[in-house]
Amino acid sequence: MELYLATAIGLLTAVGTYLLLRGRSFPVILGLTLISYAVNLFIFASGGLRLSAPPILQSGVTTYTDPVPQALVLTAIVISFAMTAVITILALGAWLGAGHDRVDMSEGDEP
Amino acid sequence: MTLALVAALPFLGALMPALFPRLGRGPLTLLTASFTALALILVARDIPAVMSGQAPTYAQDWLPALGLSFTLRLDGLALLFALLILGIGLLILTYARFYLCEKDAFAPFLTYLMLFQGAMLGIVLSDNILLLLIFWELTSLSSFLLIGFWKHLPEGRQGARMALAVTGTGGLAMIAGMLILSQIAGSSQISVILTKTAEIQASPLYLPALILILLGAFTKSAQFPFHFWLPQAMAAPTPVSAYLHSATMVKAGIFLMARLWPVLSGTPEWFWLVAGAGLITMLIGAKVAFFQHDLKGLLAYSTVSHLGLITFLLGLGSKAAAIAAVFHIVNHATFKAALFMAAGIVDHEAGTRDIRRLGGLRRLMPVTFALVLIASLSMAGVPPLNGFLSKEMMLEEAAHVSPWVIGLLATLGAGLSVAYSLRLIAHVFLGPDRADYPHPPHDPGPGLWLPPALLVVLVVLIGLAPMAMTGWIVNASAGAVTGQGGDVHISHWHGLHSPALWMSLAAFGLGLMALSLFPRLLALWEGTPKPQGKRIFAHLIGGSARLSQAITALIHNGAQTRALMIALAVLLAAGTWAFSTAPHLPGTRPPLPSEGLALVGWLVLITASFAILRFHRQRLLALILTSVVGLIVSAAFAYLSAPDLALTQLTVEVVTVLLMMLALNFLPKATPREDPIPRHIRDGAIAALTGLGVGALIYALMTRQMAFPSIAEYHLENAKTLGGGTNVVNVILVDFRGYDTFGEITVMGIAALVIYALIDQLLSPGPANDRLQSLRPHEGDAGDRHPLLFVTVTRALLPLALLTGVFIFLRGHNMPGGGFIAGLVVGIAFLMQYMASGFGWTQSRLRIDHHALIGAGVLIAGLTGAGAWAWGLPFLTSHFGYVTLPPLDKFELATAALFDLGVFLTVLGAVQLAIASIARLGIRSGEGRI
Structure with a gap:
């Protein structure tokens, strides 16, 4: 199980990083989205994996998974949505304003 | 308590010009100066206590965990400096009132001056090393404002920058040194540190600490090789020069050396570093001063020289030398502040400070002449004035130090001091009258000459009766420096066997000779190349600016792909290095x-x-x-x-x-x-390695036991008892870590507002808007923009989705769910309406503004948190209880649910605002017309 998750996180990071290094805005945003998946899974998994032990207290149950990474990741998911939305609009504005969607400044652009 | 008031008074005074902007200059100066005067009176009331060996203190914890507390202590040394700072401060305030012209912004000037006064007073009163550092940096900042007060003058701006750069850098070094010192001593309280001489001098960190602290002291007190900033700072208005650069700020370094004298002095390192730098500074300063043509330049370099003299005395490490140093601090402050003010008068009335354009002023400005004459003779060390007494003591000490060359050099320094003092009198006031002064010179009103005159009276009185005038304070403050007081003895005549007498006479001969040879010496001086501290400094600054620009251009040349690539490559390299330098063991946690x-x-x-x-x-x-x-x-x-x-x-x-x-x-x-193949390969390699690293790291993490016990247990055990919920994740979000969540929803709301503002910007006239309006919606991809089936189903779903949202929200505290998820679910239910029925249709049926939802959400969450204050509990403390309302079952009411409602509303508003904002773009491009 750990191996599945680790390879998945690694692959998501790799594909996300590759897209992050592209020169157009949309692939960069997709890359960031993939990297947020990977990072959220990473933080979540850092608490250690456990099956069928959700942190919902029940009488008679003593084994629960670590709730702290879950709480961290929950807000991280929501915040990463907000940030994705902001950069999407930035990309949209850049495209409408400049007429191209390159992320690198070309010669003669105002720094 | 009084002491805290004393420390606060100058800062309160600094507020006055802002609070009473309509007051005229006179009343405003009077009001502001009354704060200084009150502080002076309060300090003076403590004189008897200090004289009897007590040290009034005030202590208030600030950040005790860091060792930072607001501890003030008035011992003899602090008393001496406090009297100087406040007393001369009063004179300077009066002088500045008449000195600055109508064009100058007087109110800010007063504020800066009072800020500086407060900072300086703070330094000398601090009994906590970290507190002292804070005030120390404050003096650097406030003096920056004062030196650069005439913003229109490029010299003023450059001088201010240089002073800040040099003293600021020294200050940073000093922070490090002080931290080491407090580490060795095990306390940040100065009065405790001062008792640990043996520990400190035995520590291997003694030398690094000493060097770092001296860097701070030397830069502040313009000691060689950092002396070059002080003459540049003369671009400041003269009251500033008189206050900061003769009497107070440049003495801060001296003060610090005197303050730490008991623990740092007495070692060979201290002797060579401090006495050496002092002696070199004394000589270089005096030599350069002699050749200055700018009146204030001459005084600036002579100040450098005299600061060197005091440093030299402190460096000698003997008790008698420390007494002489303390005495000279007093004397130098009196005659030099008077001279600076007199130089300001000459500048003010004659229109120039260039000595070559002056001369013959004795008949035109008799009062000023009298002041300068007495003060200069004191600076030259002519008996019976006060400068003579401390110079004699200095020579006496120097004569008894080996090697003998030190005594010789000290005599040479004294001789040069005589030379420039006499040149000041001879070349400015003596000589024939001239007809080409820029202004017809005349004596100023009493507002300008009275303050220096008071100081000159002190010069004479201290000179005539040193023990009666200053014996007590020199005794108290030298006692504070050396740890034992009581045997200060200052007199004019030490007998013919005293080497100081003969050294003094030699110095006078040397000075008179130098003055008579001035034209020839000047030609020689101008013919020799001189290392220009100013130019070296400019090169250093320019070089580091170019270096940082080059580095920036290399990394951030405007190409995001390049910047990201470099950042990732550095991360990879750091990760590889960390991995390869640590041992690795296989994981012990059994896999699932x-x-x-x-x-x-x-x-x-x-x-x-x-x-x-x-x-x-x-x-x-x-x-x-x-x-x-x-x-x-x-x-x-x-x-x-x-x-x-x-x-x-x-x-x-x-x-x-x-x-x-x-x-x-x-x-x-x-x-x-568009990317060439090699770039794909490069990016692919970086991406693959990053992925590999991240994957391997999390695999290692998952297959190992926690190194420390997890905090999970605490949350699991207390979720029900303290938070009143069984869904631990939700309890963490709305209770244990409620403050984080509060910040998070605020960020979320701000993000949505940013999107709204960005879209608004795009919709305002401009190229983006033009391009938007020329876009035509795609036809033909879908047969119908609002298919009937979709419209019907979404409208039917809306109440169900809302109910689901309410359900998820309500059960959230005990079962999976909560404000975040409920907000998203309800948000999606509304978004479906936008999609199916169109923006216009949905927007026209919306009663509550999205902005209002976000605002209400953050407000409700914040007010819920603040509600805890009403019960005297910290922000966001939650409370819950169980209520029975027949015919319902017993149910729970928790303030956390109210907080979660805030979360819900913010998320709902933010999601809708973000999406609806983009939909507005669609309307502009013509989609909404359908």
Whole structure:
């Protein structure tokens, strides 16, 4: 199980990083989205994996998974949505304003 | 308590010009100066106590964990400096009132001056080393404002920058030195540190600490080789020069050396570093002063020289030398501040400070002449004035130090001091009258000459009766420096056997000779190349600026891909280095069994990821594949015991994909192939290595036991008892870590408002708006923009979705759910209306503004948190109880639910505002007309 998750996180990071290094805005945003998946899974998994032990207290149950990474990741998911939305609009504005969607400044652009 | 008031008074005074902007200069000066005067009176009231060996203190904890407390202590040394700072401060305030002209912004000047006064007073009163450092930096900042007060003068700006750079850098070094010192002593309280001489001098860190502290003291007190900033700072208005650069700020370094004298002095390192730097400074300063043509330049370099003299005395490390140093601090402050003010008068009345254009002023400005004559003779060390007494003591000490060359050099320094003092009198006031002064010179009003005259009276009185005038304070403050007082004895005549007498006579001969040879010496001086501290400094600053520009240009040349590539490469290198330098053991945590279901999910995720890599240029397809990954991620959360995360990920996924599809509607639908193959290979390699590193790291993390006990146990045990809920994740969010969540929803709301503002910007006239209006909606992709089936189903679904949202919200505290998820669910329910029935239809039926939802959400969460204050509890302390309302079952009411309502409303408002904002773009491009 750990191996599945680790390879998945690694692959998501790799594909996300590759897209992050592209020169157009949309692939960069997709890359960031993939990297947020990977990072959220990473933080979540850092608490250690456990099956069928959700942190919902029940009488008679003593084994629960670590709730702290879950709480961290929950807000991280929501915040990463907000940030994705902001950069999407930035990309949209850049495209409408400049007429191209390159992320690198070309010669003669105002720094 | 009084002491705290004393320390606060100058800062309160600094507020006056801002509080009473309409007051005239006179009343404003009077009002502001009354704060200084009150502080002076309060300090003076403590004189008897200090004289009897007590030291009034005031202590108040500030950050006790860091060793920082607001501790003030008035011992003899602090008393001496406090009297100087406040007493001369009063004179300077009066003088400045008449000195600054109508054009100058007087109110800010007063404020800066008082700020500086407060900072300086803080330094001398601090009994906590960290507190002292804070005030120390404050003097650097406030003196920057004062030196650069005439903003229109380039010299003023440059001088201020240089002073700040030099003293600021020294200050940083000093912080390090002081921290080492307090580390060795085990306390940050100065009065405690001062008792640990043996520990400190035995420590291997003594020398580094000493050097770092001396860097701070030398830069502040303009000691060689950092003396060059002080003459540049003469671009300041003269009251500033008189106050900061003769009497107070430049003495801060001296004060610090005197303050730490008991623990730092007495070692060979101290002797050579401090006495050496002092002696060199004394000589260089005196030599350069002699050749200055600018009146204030001469005084500036003579100040450098006299500061060197005091440093030299402190460096000698003997008790008698320390007494002489303290006495000279008093004497120098009196005659030099008077001379600076007199130089300001000459500048003010004659219109120039260039000595070559002056001369013969004795008849035109008799009062000023009398002042300068007495003060200069004191500076030259002519008996019976006060400068003579301390100079004699200095020579006496120097004569008894080996090697003998030190005595010789000290005599030479004294001789040069005589030379420039006499030149000041001879070349400015003596000689024939001239007809070409820029202004016809005359004596000023009493407002300008009275303050220096008071100081000159002191010069004479101290000179005539040193023991009666200053014996007590020199005794008290030398006692504070050396740790034992009581035997200060100052007299004019030490007998013929005293070497100081003969050295003094030699110095006078030397000075007179130098003055008579001035034209020839000047020619010689101008013919020799001189190392220009100013130019070296400019080169250093320019060089480091060019270096940082070059580095910036290398990394951030405007290409984001390049900057990211470099950042990733550095991260990879750092990670590889960390990995390769540490030992590694196999993990001990038993792995979970792999089930078939997990394998299926894994295969889908891997396939989708590779497909994204392959098809990322077809943007819609790539987006859909990304959402497949997102779905698998939420399934993974559900599978791995995180139902809350699964719900959140699922709903966020829907919103994100919707938003990106809306954006894609306007963006190009495909990414062109434009990167060369080598770049793909390079990026691919970086990406593969990053992925490998991250994957290996999390694998290692998952297969190992925690090094420390997890804090999970605390949360699991207390969720029900303290937070009143069984869904521990939700309890953490709304209770244990409620403050984080509060910040998070605020960020979320701000993000949505940013989107709204950005879209607003795009919709205002401009190239973006033109391009938007020329866009035509795609026809033909879908047969009908608002299919009847879709419209009907979404409208029927709306109440159900709302009910689901309420359900998820209400159960959130005990079962998976809560404000975040409920907000997203309800948000999606509304978004479906936008999609199915159109923006216009939905917007026209919306009663509550999205902005209002965000605001209300943050407000409710904040007020819930603040509500705890009413019961005297900290922000966001939650409370819950159980209520029975027949015919319902017993149910729970918790303030956390109210907080969660705030979360719910903010998330709902933010999601809708973000998406609706993009929809406005669609209307502008013509979609909304249908």
